[in-house]
Amino acid sequence: MTKTILTVDDSRTMREMLRIALADAGYNVVQAEDGVHGLEVLETVSPDAIITDINMPRMDGFGFIENVRVHETHRALPILVLTTESDDQKKDRARRAGATGWIVKPFNPVKLVDAIRRVTA
Numbered sequence: 001m002t003k004t005i006l007t008v009d010d011s012r013t014m015r016e017m018l019r020i021a022l023a024d025a026g027y028n029v030v031q032a033e034d035g036v037h038g039l040e041v042l043e044t045v046s047p048d049a050i051i052t053d054i055n056m057p058r059m060d061g062f063g064f065i066e067n068v069r070v071h072e073t074h075r076a077l078p079i080l081v082l083t084t085e086s087d088d089q090k091k092d093r094a095r096r097a098g099a100t101g102w103i104v105k106p107f108n109p110v111k112l113v114d115a116i117r118r119v120t121a
Helices: 012-024 037-040 061-070 088-097 107-118
Strands: 004-008 027-034 051-054 081-084 101-104
Touching: 004 012, 004 037, 004 101, 012 027, 012 107, 037 051, 037 061, 051 061, 051 107, 061 081, 061 088, 081 088, 081 107, 088 101, 101 107
Parallel strands: 004 027, 004 051, 051 081, 081 101
Antiparallel strands: none
16 A cells, blocks of 8 residues: 655745655655645645654744644654754754654655655554
8 A cells, every 4th residue: 555645845846856756666745835734734634654844934843743743643643854954952842842753955865765664664
């Protein structure tokens, strides 16, 4: 069965790069433009994992992760943060919000897919 990955990023270019990398690896990809849109998409789709940016308009990645974790059905859902940020305090904040892992942009498609395989296994 094909696994579904929700990508949440305000950059159209980044969403497309993620879509290509994940679709080439056999994943079904659903996209959202920011945290608010990501929560809306989660009302209609049950992904196997989420990849989210941190810096986004309307709702950033921290708020998005916190809101995802509020719902009982999404408490164990793997959430990887993909961002240009590498600050340890922000990584810790993401971990406390409920993030599963942290990947710094630009991403290596092979390593990204490996990370997705690990968290969805």
